[in-house]
Amino acid sequence: MTTPTHTHTDSSCPAEGLLKMLTGKWKPQIFRFALEGTVRFNTLLRQLEGSNKQSIAVALKEMEEQGLLEKVVVKLKPLHIEYHLSEKGKSLIPIFRQLEQLAAA
Amino acid sequence: MTTPTHTHTDSSCPAEGLLKMLTGKWKPQIFRFALEGTVRFNTLLRQLEGSNKQSIAVALKEMEEQGLLEKVVVKLKPLHIEYHLSEKGKSLIPIFRQLEQLAAA
């Protein structure tokens, strides 16, 4: 274990932290699905071709820890877990939309 | 060489490509410097504490290939190279600013 002498995090680049929240192989796609409604573990696994349990689990956990998603246990028929955008997550929607528009242009 | 059966790239997630352009250890900070003016190899190396030639070289090259930065040979006194935001790069400025504001809020 190395002692972190300088914890680089943001400081000089405030946008960096937010960017990192959508960084990773699956996070942008997960965010996009969350944009359209509720998201679930096994459903994502099927929707995201080439993905795997581990990566999706880690992505969901990190996005939750970062405050982008909220995890809800739904005590209904099949008893399952849902993830949906938190307020912080929703605050990123306009930016994400702009990225999509720019990409389309 | 494996045949890519599914070239995942964007398709279902248009924002992904743009996001990837600012993904990496140094790219957000390089972009931020480029926002304020011209950027140079050795200067970045000094400005970005903990960075190294290789990583900065690769980041600059990729950002250039992605069309974010333009490379210009300046035939003046010290004869050097400058990188500055392309039109595409400039189109990301408002988004980057919004990220900074959100981060500050």
Next chain:
DNA sequence: TCAATTAGTCAGAAAAACATGACTACTCCT
């Protein structure tokens, strides 16, 4: 009771990203 569906975890391997140190090549100044 058994099988399927839910949502994961864990250890290890493979792949990608990043860092290190040595080296190159050109220009500029003395």
Next chain:
DNA sequence: AGGAGTAGTCATGTTTTTCTGACTAATTGA
């Protein structure tokens, strides 16, 4: 001619990220 400053490249090694396959555990429907 020599030294410093420009901007890199290259081979190698380390670190981080991602993937694979096996396994766990609770709930549900037949």
